[in-house]
Amino acid sequence: MIVITGQTATGKTNLALKYAQKYNGELINFDSRQVYKHLDIITGKDISSKNQYQLLKKINNFDIGYYQIEINQNQSQTFSIKIWLYDIVKPNQYFSSYEYIKLAQYIIKDIEKRKKTPIFVGGTYFYLKHLLYGFDYKTPPDFKLREKLNKKSVDELQKILLNLNKDVALQMNQSDWQNPRRLIRKIEIFSLKNSSLKSKKEKINIKPKIFIGLKFKNREEAYQKIKQRVEKRINQGAINEAKKLLEMGYKKTDPGLQTIGYKQIIEYLEGKISKEKAIENWITAEIQYTKRQYTFMKKDKNIKWENV
RNA sequence: GCCGAGGUAGCCAAGGUGGUCACGGCGGGGGUCUGAAAAACCUCAGAUGUCAGUUCGACUCUGACCCUCGGCA
Numbered sequence: 001m002i003v004i005t006g007q008t009a010t011g012k013t014n015l016a017l018k019y020a021q022k023y024n025g026e027l028i029n030f031d032s033r034q035v036y037k038h039l040d041i042i043t044g045k046d047i048s049s050k051n052q053y054q055l056l057k058k059i060n061n062f063d064i065g066y067y068q069i070e071i072n073q074n075q076s077q078t079f080s081i082k083i084w085l086y087d088i089v090k091p092n093q094y095f096s097s098y099e100y101i102k103l104a105q106y107i108i109k110d111i112e113k114r115k116k117t118p119i120f121v122g123g124t125y126f127y128l129k130h131l132l133y134g135f136d137y138k139t140p141p142d143f144k145l146r147e148k149l150n151k152k153s154v155d156e157l158q159k160i161l162l163n164l165n166k167d168v169a170l171q172m173n174q175s176d177w178q179n180p181r182r183l184i185r186k187i188e189i190f191s192l193k194n195s196s197l198k199s200k201k202e203k204i205n206i207k208p209k210i211f212i213g214l215k216f217k218n219r220e221e222a223y224q225k226i227k228q229r230v231e232k233r234i235n236q237g238a239i240n241e242a243k244k245l246l247e248m249g250y251k252k253t254d255p256g257l258q259t260i261g262y263k264q265i266i267e268y269l270e271g272k273i274s275k276e277k278a279i280e281n282w283i284t285a286e287i288q289y290t291k292r293q294y295t296f297m298k299k300d301k302n303i304k305w306e307n308v
Numbered sequence: 309g310c311c312g313a314g315g316u317a318g319c320c321a322a323g324g325u326g327g328u329c330a331c332g333g334c335g336g337g338g339g340u341c342u343g344a345a346a347a348a349c350c351u352c353a354g355a356u357g358u359c360a361g362u363u364c365g366a367c368u369c370u371g372a373c374c375c376u377c378g379g380c381a
Contacts, residue, residue, distance in 0.1 A: 008346075033346055043346080098343040126345045136342055146344085154349095175340040175350035182341080182349075189342095260346045284335075289346055295339065 001108070001206060002119040005030075005128060005297065006214030007290040009225045010308045013046045015214065016121040017071060017081060023117040026066075026082040028107055030122030030131070033259050035095055037063075037087045038248070041233050041241045042261035045086055053087055056110075062088045064103060084111075091245060091256025097130045098137050105131075120208075125297045134204035139189045149184045157183040165190040213303040215294055219287075221308070226286045230261075230279060239265055239275075260285045 002025065004016045016027050029035070033043040040047070047067045055065040066082040073079055084107045089095050104120075104127075111118045120128065129135075149157060161169045161183055168186060169177075176182040216222040242265040250257060252266045261282050268278035297303060 031346085032344095094344075096343045097345080101343095124345065126341075126347095130342080134342095139343075141343060173340060173350080175348095177350085179340085179349035181344065181347075185343075255344065255347090258344080258347060263346090285346080288335095291337095292339095293346090296341070296345090299341095 001208045002117060002210040003128065003208040004119065004121045004212050005123060005125060005303065007216060007222070007293050008123050008286060009229050010214035010216060012121050012123065012214055015212070016119050019119055019210065020081045021079050025117035025119040026084065026111050028104060028118055028120050029083060029085045030100070030104070030120050030124055030127045032124040032127060034086050035088045036091045036256035037089065038091060038245055039256055039259065041236045041238050043259065044233070046083070047086070059103070061093060062099065062103060064088065064106065091250045092254040094255065097127045097135070100127045101131050101135070123293055125293065132204070132206045142188050145188055145191065146184055149187060154178055154180055154183065157187065161187050211302050211304060213297055213305045214308050215305055216290065217307040222287055222290055227283050230283050230286065233261070234279060242266060243269060260289060
């Protein structure tokens with residue numbers, strides 16, 4: 001197995017495609033935004049309009065399939081490579097690392113059955129971490145509870161958790177203790193009706209043969225690349241894409257639209273900021289994201305870093 | 309040139325009868341990370357236009373100067 005990860009806009013997919021040619025591979029996306037249908041231009045899916053999604057199988061609400069993309073090596077040679085795990089769910093559907101891993105494991109088996117090499121490409125280290133190193137999945141989300149808890153203040157959530165499980169509450173770090181999402185998840189886990197569920201932990205410890213992380217050599221480089229990329233996406237019709245999604249009935253609060261690019265463009269479409277400001281904010285958000293990505297990823301000592 | 313308003317960190321911006329020299333937000337640096345992660349959250353560092361004067365003490369008062377923005381010329 002090969003894994004290509006790293007900061008956004010560093011050319012992960014291109015590198016992955018090279019490996020795909022060399023090792024007879026197929027790509028598996030692990031980008032948490034590209035799993036959504038219709039989010040194409042802004043999330044930077046490497047497909048064109050002539051690519052058709054090939055549906056392999058429906059598992060629950062998930063459309064598992066691939067895009068077949070062609071690469072012209074030179075005039076005479078063309079490679080055809082599959083990319084899996086794009087377009088799995090609608091922008092308003094719930095999706096999580098749990099679902100991701102189930103699907104990824106299924107695809108790995110499928111690829112290996114055909115004697116090909118799975119090549120994971122993406123920037124969502126949260127998903128990758130769980131895929132490679134395992135995860136103790138024991139409590140599914142309780143959306144009713146979340147909805148209720150989302151209305152509470154951090155203060156109230158802290159009190160609820162203290163009553164539920166004092167030890168866990170006191171062990172939380174400073175950041176998580178102030179973080180409503182983390183508090184809600186903990187409450188979810190320790191609330192009575194869920195506590196009896198059995199652990200589904202699977203022992204996983206996958207060691208990729210090649211595990212590369214791409215990062216920018218400095219901030220200036222990141223700024224230039226990201227600026228170019230955002231401008232390109234604007235020219236490709238990013239604004240229309242966002243508008244179209246709203247016209248289709250998706251809301252800005254849907255999980256799929258909680259995405260860099262959409263958030264800023266929607267503010268523009270709502271008349272809150274100018275187009276120029278939206279673009280500027282988009283670029284800034286993207287740079288901030290690259291920083292968070294590296295902060296998280298650099299703790300993984302198995303990644304071999306390459307500067308771009 | 310005259311009249312008015314104003315100059316507080318990279319940007320936006322609050323403040324006070326002169327007394328721990330100053331509220332925030334953005335941006336920036338550094339982090340957190342066990343079913344929402346392109347999310348959410350934590351943390352740190354930055355400032356009173358210039359020069360004089362009044363005063364025990366001025367970012368706050370006075371004067372000059374330099375800029376900026378309106379209006380009149």
